[in-house]
Amino acid sequence: MMLHQKALGQGPLCDLPPRTKMLLTSAFFALAIAGTASAQTLGNRYGLLSATRPEIGFANYNTEQKLLVANQVKEMFKVFVHQYEKEDVYGVNALEKVDKIIKDAPGLSNRDFQYRMVALFQSLRDLHTNYYVAGPHNCYNFVQPLQFAFVESEDYLKKPKIAVKSYTVDKNVLARVPGIQDKVKIGDLLTKIDGKTWPEYFDTVKADTGGANQYGGYQRALQQISSKRGRSYKVPAKNAQVFTFQSSNSTSTFDITVPWVTVASKDCLADAPTGGAADPKNNALGKTEQKYHGKPKKPRTDDASVDDWGTEFFSSDLPAVAYAPTASSIVSYTIYRNNGANLGVIRLSAFTDSAPSDGETTALNEVKRLLTDVLADTDSIVIDLRTNGGGSLGFADVMPQFWVNAPNGFDTGYGRAINHPNNGALFNGPANEEDWAAAYNATPKGNKYTNTIKFNEASTMNTIGQLYLRPVALLTDAKCYSACDTFSASMQDHGFTVFGEDATTGAGGANVIEHQANLQAWAPSIYKPLPYQELDSNGKARLGVSNFRVAWRQTIRTGPNKGKLIEDAGIKSTYQLRPTVQDFVADDAKGVSSQFDRIAKYFKTNSNEQKKAGLLFQASLNATTVTVGKTFTIPFTSQKINTIELRDANNKVVTKTNPTPVDQKHKGTLEVVNGVATLGRSLFTIQGFNGNQRVLITRREFTVIPNxxxxxxxxxxxxxxxxxxxxxxxxxxxxxxxxxxxxxxxxxxxxxxxxxxxxxxxxxxxxxxxxxxxxxxxxxxxxxxxxxxxxxxxxxxxxxxxxxxxxxxxxxxxxxxxxxxxxxxxxxxxxxxxxxxxxxxxxxxxxxxxxxxxxx
Structure with missing residues (x-):
């Protein structure tokens, strides 16, 4: 069984030829805004919020259109997989709240209608469940020039320390706040916002952050004092924020008033519906039964809404250490050598590459290259997942095998959906979700959820096995969300240490479907087009129109955490590890990270991690062609492995060797006498042992051709x-x-x-x-x-x-x-x-x- 994964979901990516892997990559990195955005060609329009506030309007819906939108939200919430958890944890009943909006809709202004919808979705605290505002409001971003980060403190929740991390990279924003770089320095501490301490301030905004727990809420609230999207969030209530700072090199404090800058897409403003006679495309008014004629899209499998990370306005670089690029835009690396460390660091900024069509294949190949070549001689590796908002569940599920030592590889997680007739129509309709249809159809009546099934079968996610045998850990934060949560859970459930800047990851455990691209196409008798959503002859959607998406199928953990949810709980950090102020200071060009120093020390002193120290096995990953019935060999390099054996597809040992000297790098071969007797693709398993303890399990495939x-x-x-x-x-x-x-x-x-x-x-x-x-x-x-x-x-x-x-x-x-x-x-x-x-x-x-x- 495989999840319908062409947005964030893949089939087996390991060791496929490039032409095949291209087919298995994500096509929907931008699906979060499908139907409401396209490539910008006219650029942006900048201004101060104080001047542009009157322009930030809404589509002029008539009563019929408000009711259409609200009722479609209700129909979508019937498949909202977290509806019961959100009621239990936060006391929010999504269906009851939308019923109240339906009742009130005829008397609501367009502003109040849109803002009621925004508030409803934000109250669910689920970043997979998003509402996109209709009208010019959709086109605006609200930005100020400073970005902040939490740093080490004695009590993170009650008395957190917040430092200035960076300035905006958008020069047009900086130009509208002159002198800010002279007044506020990197490393200065933010002590108050509008006269409130951070806990006091957070109490006033926590309902609007969307964070699934307090750690996620803290991180999103902090980002939202730097940037907010008008697509999904209300316009800031004030035109400026008053920040109180403590200088990084003294105890003195000072106040500074920082205005909000508006950054609006000119393309979106030109296309966004205003409604009534003022709308140049008024032909859509009242057309609520037009057919969706775009190509049916596949659901995003596991990604966060990236609306608030401010990626256009602030550098995504992490502090202290520079990362070397690779052929993939989402994979970078460094070898950290401070204080005698030999720590490999693989930076994964996302689990979907939006650039090339085969981006995830490129990313996976780069990770394999780093493990088998560039970082092969490091003492240990940390996988840096900070600010990783998620992406492909298939991509996230295929990687743990590179480190997990288990006979059948790592065990993938389960999923379930709401047991509702709307899901029956989706699973049994054009969505072609055969396995999910079988699970739904076999679910006893009265159950809240469908029967559980695997999102990805373990056999398709464990085609290579281990590529790096030495100690490995993760570095996360509460911005690590969705597929990043899932990957972190898989690694933790198989015994790997999780260092976290926050006590948990972002707590997003679901895959996503979007109303226009998925629901309308799959169940048109239930899900109707929204106002202004018609596509042009080229299949292009109008900008600035309303749309929404929902968490559809829920992730359930396995292993020692079997049965636990990721949503709301997240993945708990083994050790909490925040940066220090010094990690951000611009004039510290030494490339020293307090966090990596502590991680390297942990690897060197922890007895369990030291059991893996020095282990090495390398053998070519390239697909190898051999002739039927002829002897062939598998060259390898090993270290600290006493016995290496090769098993065929029937698990029969075909050859065994004892590398010597075992404590040094040893180059040897595994010989397959008389080769393989039949044509086809043949999979061999290589296992390594120290005494009775297996320390290696990896696989290599051979294509057997005729004489x-x-x-x-x-x-x-x-x-x-x-x-x-x-x-x-x-x-x-x-x-x-x-x-x-x-x-x-x-x-x-x-x-x-x-x-x-x-x-x-x-x-x-x-x-x-x-x-x-x-x-x-x-x-x-x-x-x-x-x-x-x-x-x-x-x-x-x-x-x-x-x-x-x-x-x-x-x-x-x-x-x-x-x-x-x-x-x-x-x-x-x-x-x-x-x-x-x-x-x-x-x-x-x-x-x-x-x-x-x-x-x-």
């Missing part, structure tokens, strides 16, 4: 139609080892059918390979019929020469029926692949191929 003597020889001028005779010597179906063969290509008598030919399955990776010896200028032709989810599930054809060079001859997705001929750019020994890949959610029959002809 060249078995290749089909195509003479010049001849053509061969596959299916005319026994072809088993030179053709074979190669499947991902985690796939069920019945779900992959079925090849009989020259006809290739995917699965049952009626509906294909999630996370299929299957290729018919044809091994041939070709003259120059040969061609491949076939007749094919493809019915797949466009832009997610692909049919493609490749050719690979004897040196391993691969060229893609064809690729398609969606609905295609054709006969095509493709020139083959190689001659001599070549193998041709007819492939199909699907992600975690499917639409259609799959593919059928016939009349496969090879000739010159």
């Amino acid at each position: 060249t003597s078995a290749y089909l020889k195509v003479a010049a001028g001849q053509k061969y139609t596959l299916g005319s005779k026994d072809e088993s010597a030179y053709t074979h179906v190669y499947n991902n080892p985690t796939n069920n063969a019945a779900d992959a290509w079925q090849y009989k008598n020259g006809k290739l059918v995917l699965g049952n030919g009626i509906k294909y399955k999630s996370n299929v990776e299957s290729a018919l390979k044809i091994f041939v010896n070709l003259p120059a200028s040969s061609k491949l032709s076939a007749t094919f019929d493809v019915d797949s989810e466009k832009d997610y599930d692909y049919f493609f054809v490749t050719a690979t020469d004897a040196s391993g060079n691969t060229v893609e001859l064809y690729r398609t997705s969606g609905t295609v029926a054709a006969t095509a001929t493709w020139p083959i750019p190689f001659s001599g020994n070549v193998y041709l692949s007819i492939e199909f890949t699907s992600d975690g959610g499917v639409v259609g029959r799959g593919a059928t191929v016939k009349d496969i002809i090879i000739g010159s």
Whole structure:
């Protein structure tokens, strides 16, 4: 079973060819604002809130439209998976509160209607459940030039210390608050806001922060004194804030009044609905039954609303230590060497890369590269997850295997949904959530929740195993949310230490669906388009319109925390570890971090961590091709491992070695005598032991191909139609080892059918390979019929020469029926692949191929 994951959800990303991995990445990093935003082209308009406040208006809804919006919120809340927890923990009944708005809607002004909705959603304290305001208000950001951070203090909750962390990177904001850098210095302590101490101030704003617990609330409230989004939050009540500071180098204090600066998208302002005769696009008024005609989107699996982290206005750099970039925009690293430390640090700023289409694949490959090469000789590693707002659940679930020492890898978490007919319509409808439909349909009547199932099967998330054997820990904070929560939970549930700047992570445990992109497309009889939501002929949504999303399926932990929720609770830190003021001071260019100093010391002094010290195993991760029946070897480097054994797919030990000297790096080989007897993709497991204690479990896959003597020889001028005779010597179906063969290509008598030919399955990776010896200028032709989810599930054809060079001859997705001929750019020994890949959610029959002809 795999979650419908094309927004933040992936199939198995490990060791797939690049063309496959591209299909398994997130397409919805910006889904949080799907239908209400697009790329800005006109730039921003800046001003002071005191001057622009009168312009910050709302869409002019009539009574019918207010009731439509409110009732659609109610229908969405019926699948709000945290509704019972939020009532128990915070006393907020979402359905009762929206019923009150429905009752009051005819008498509410547009401002009051929108703000009542904002207040309702914020009161749920769930960053996966968001309301987007309609009208020009949606287009504004409210920013001031200082960013703050909590630093070490004796009592964080009652007497926290707050330091100035950085200035805004937006020069237009700085220009509207002249002299701020002369008056306030990095490291100065913020002691009061509008005359209130931090606990006093937080009491006045905690209902509006959205933080799922007090730690998350503290972090979000602190960020919201630097920046707020008009998309989801009310305009600041005052035009300026009065900050009281204590100088970092004295005990003196001073007050400074800092105005709010408005930053508005000109594109959004030009497009946002105002309503009535003043709206240039008034044609949408009253059109409440128009059909959603955009492409049905897949749900975000696990990500936070990033509305408040101020990423455009403040540097995302963390204090004290500079990180080196990688090929991935979300992965960076350093080797921390202060005071004799040899600490590797992997910085993950998110679990989804919004830049390239294969961003998550790139990120995963970079993590693997760091572990097996750049950081391989470090004494220990800390994974820095601070300010990581989440992203792909598939990406977060695939990584723990790189560190977890367990026979079957790490155990993935479970999910459940609300047991309500609206979910029945979603799971059994166009969403194509077969496993969730089965869980829903099997749930006894009267249960609050559906039966639980795995978000991601352990077999698809444990295809490689350990890549780094030495001590590993996490560094988190309460901005670590959603997929970051999930990853942290997986690591903690398998015994890894969690250092936290806060006592818990941000406590977001769900995946998300959005009203316009998901609900309207999947259950149109229940979920109706909202005012001004119609798309243009290019499928582009209007800016500044209302939309909303909801936490849909709930995450449940496993291992020692089996049955516990992440939502509201978060992942408790093993040790709390805040930065000091000195970590932020700009003139400290030594690259020294008090936090990393303490983590490095912990690794060196903790007896349990020292049991892993010095362990090493390295072997190539590159997919290796071997010839059927022939001996091959696996070169490796090891250290402090007494015994290493290799097991085949049947768990039979095929070879064993005892590296010596064990305390030094040892280069050796594992030999597979007589190789593998059958064609296909063969998975081997490598285990390492010190006495009876296993210290290593990792896996390597080999593609087994025929002897060249078995290749089909195509003479010049001849053509061969596959299916005319026994072809088993030179053709074979190669499947991902985690796939069920019945779900992959079925090849009989020259006809290739995917699965049952009626509906294909999630996370299929299957290729018919044809091994041939070709003259120059040969061609491949076939007749094919493809019915797949466009832009997610692909049919493609490749050719690979004897040196391993691969060229893609064809690729398609969606609905295609054709006969095509493709020139083959190689001659001599070549193998041709007819492939199909699907992600975690499917639409259609799959593919059928016939009349496969090879000739010159």
